[in-house]
Amino acid sequence: xxxxxxxxxxxxxxxxxxxxxxxxxxxxxxxxxxxxxxxxxxxxxxxxxxxxxxxxxxxxxxxxxxxxxxxxxxxxxxxxxxxxxxxxxxxxxxxxxxxxxxxxxxxxxxxxxxxxxxxxxxxxxxx
Numbered sequence: 001x002x003x004x005x006x007x008x009x010x011x012x013x014x015x016x017x018x019x020x021x022x023x024x025x026x027x028x029x030x031x032x033x034x035x036x037x038x039x040x041x042x043x044x045x046x047x048x049x050x051x052x053x054x055x056x057x058x059x060x061x062x063x064x065x066x067x068x069x070x071x072x073x074x075x076x077x078x079x080x081x082x083x084x085x086x087x088x089x090x091x092x093x094x095x096x097x098x099x100x101x102x103x104x105x106x107x108x109x110x111x112x113x114x115x116x117x118x119x120x121x122x123x124x125x126x127x
Contacts, residue, residue, distance in 0.1 A: 008098035009067070011053055012088075013037035013044055015107025020045070026052055026066070035116065037108065046116060069095065071120040079114040082106070091117070 019033040020043055027033070027047065037044045042054040042064070053067040076094040082104075089110035091102040104110050118124075 008095075008100060010101040010103065011044065011055075012040055012103040012105065013108050013113075014039065014105040016109070016112075017043065023052075037113075046120070048120075051120075069093070069100070071117075071123075073097075074117070074121050077114075077117050077121075079110050079117075081110050093117070 015038050017036050017038045019036045023033050023036075023045055026045070028049075031050075032048045034046045034048060036046070039053065039055070041056040045052045045054075050071060051067075051069045053069075055065045055067065057063045057065055073095045074093050075096065078092045080090045082089045088106075089104040089108065091104060091110065091113060093100040093102070104113065
């Protein structure tokens with residue numbers, strides 16, 4: 001029997017949104033933002049090189065934790081569309097350090113996100 005994989009972290013993407021104007025300082029020279037998703041309290045940004053998740057914390061939301069996942073760290077992924085009684089779709093990313101689970105709200109096209117991950121992992125984004 002295979003052991004259940006425990007997620008190292010999980011997020012919820014609620015809907016696709018314009019890339020935030022304040023993303024510039026997070027990018028390295030030549031890095032290009034592609035799209036962004038609204039999370040519970042902040043934003044996940046997909047660039048041509050990585051996924052950046054800003055996670056506001058605390059009561060005021062002034063404390064912000066940043067996650068950066070280079071696409072080259074993704075070994076495998078799976079996507080699951082929402083079913084009749086299950087309202088959320090899901091995306092799981094297997095990385096060198098563990099599994100990242102992403103729940104997708106109704107405002108997220110799971111197949112578009114799956115295609116974005118495929119282009120990112122295979123190096124086709126921004127080229």
